[in-house]
Amino acid sequence: MPKKSSIYHFPVGNGDMTLLKIASNDCYFYVLIDMYIRQSCTEKDDQCNVLDELHNLLEKDSEGRPYLDALVLTHPDKDHIGGYEKYFYQGSPGDYAPAKSGEKDRIFVREIWSSPLIFRRKRKNHSLCEDAKAFRTEAKRRVELYRESKSIGPEGDRIRLIGEDIDGKTDDILDIVYKPGDIIGKVNEVTIKELTVNIYGPLSDDEFEDSEALDKNRSSVILRWGIASHGYSDPTNFILLAGDASVEAWEIIWRKFKADPKKLSYDLLLAPHHCSWHTLSHDSYSKCDNPKVSETAKKALSQARNGAVILSSSDPIKDNKNDPPNYGAKKEYESIVSSAKGTFLCLADNVKNGEKAPSVLEYRLTNEGPQKVSKTAASGSTSSAKKRTAATTTLIGHSGQAIGHG
Template sequence: MEHTIKYYPVDNGDCTLIKLGNGKTVIIDCQITDAYDKDGKQISYDVKKDLLAELNRDSQGHPYVDLFVSTHPHDDHCIGFKDNFYHGNPNEYDNTSDKGKIIIGELWITPRGMGNNVATSAESIRCEAKRRRLLYDENQSYCGTYGNYLRIIGYDNQKNFDSRYAYVPGTNVKFVNGSFLSLLEIFIHAPFKEDVTDCRETDDKNTTSIVTQFKFKTEDDRVVCRVLMGGDAEHDIWQHILDNNVDDANLQWNIFLAPHHCSWTFFNDSDNKQEILKSAKDILCNGLNNGCIIASSKAIHSYDSNPPCAEAKKMYIRFLDDKDNFYNTATDKIINGIAQPIVFKINDRGKRKITGTAIAGESSISRPAPRAGM
């Protein structure tokens, strides 16, 4: 049984798919644009087509993802959500007008994403999250159903904490979309309450990024790969994570997604490239043997400043056992002039990068489809 993690080439943006060996799926962030120009010529990788090939169908034949994580409400993490993901009760899915739209079994969102001041592309995520929260608020015994589950990640001072739909840093998640995640654990590192509060004063949405460690497991419950992802979290957030962490294993990684599209702000402020802060060193030193770092960004050139940042790339490579284990989604694999996803397969022997042509939807694993409206 193999798991898959796929980093889509979406320029300075994020869109990642996790597909477990038992068929369960997770999408982290969204950057889906038109892959074809007005003349029908392909100009970029067709993310939506690939997602539809990879995702399962529910009992009504509708495509769905078990979990969608919206790390924070910026355009480069939310573009395409409105047109490609279903909004509303799954029972009301229209096979004509909604055809091809992906139902989200469970939605994760930062408290900042629930506010009024979000990027235009994030407004539809906010509306869907508010629709789901209303189901909980109107019925105190309600704990979610397929297509209606919600988790607000981090404490929101503006609303009473409700454990039915809220997670805080330090939570190790093993249940998603109403069922047990036997092959994956998700540890939540951030956002912290003080950062959620401060961002309302500064309007810095990056400070409320959801930071998580994904632990991929075998059927006998062994952890075989750890993946660390942090949206656009900058160095001060990583320092907060280190200050609050009580188990170093939760910060270990075999694969690390460079925050903010390989920006320098993971290492220090943008205007200070002379000093590397201890927070960056500590996080990178938690890399395990033969670790890999992914830059989900445009091609990185020597004249780039931020993001992507050429100096940041050089610094990441310094911390790798093998300098060839730094991969850029824009340049790693090109077919007919089109950048392809970076794909890893994970099994009981660990991770391995797929170097050949990846075939979307190649997994033959199936599982019982959830019923719409469950």
């Protein structure tokens, strides 16, 4: 049976954690975009145990290490990098050691994708968390290895930078730098004909009108993933992932692409910043009597294809002034997908009958676009314990019927 690519959205509250499983050349490539693995998720039955779920989905290499082909960090806030230091291996590949009995092996990361800008653009009173510091140390280790050897190292030492650093700091290593406007077609130094990744951010300093816009959230890595069905090269699934990119970034992006809006089209959009109002507006939702939507930013986020889904990776969205997630933003996203005959979903609401915790949401990526996978839970099992297999899945549409994208 031909292999199928999939995307998995992990319910982590107000945080992001997305796994791409890309089928190519009769094998899978695993790419994790952001993570938020809270210690509490392994202890509380009302939280999805995303650590278990991730380990259940990943394969092990010839040395018995659970691995990712690539780990992508959109920006270094805790809710996008939480759990990295404890659960992911850092250091020389040759020093990797199995976990002690009863513990999980650390996940081995073959290649890192990150941007130097997202670590520079931070407020003085907003210091990096310990997980972000550990990630930055590992990224620097890999960059220095390349700088010294001027060659791509072995798996576990590899890194790709998204965007140039300031003041020419990456001029001597441009062979491992992807720039906005570039198209990525390989992962872990393997060309994947089914993959087309458009880079839209981080935006450069001179594209922002004011220095206040230059913080981590507004400078998130923005990637549109185009994935073809196994064996094909023309993408039929477009996934837009943008971390916490805010209204200023989307206004700039729309001005860039309004003459060719198809470059922003998507089948799946992860609502930036956990369905925050500040992705769509300069006004405060709680302090303004009549907060206004930036129509320019909204247009950038409105390029939904037929049957598109917008997902909120957040806590439950309530009709109040909270932000994020924000009820007003939810209504705006619902209006976007309504015109595309699509759906808005909150990951916190993906709770099966009889369970307390939300489950991982999976879409199969096919020639007919993304198709939601519905899983039948075994009696007495929980989302943190059951192993997902093809035998327990069926492809369904948002109304319970098979999906087809035109």
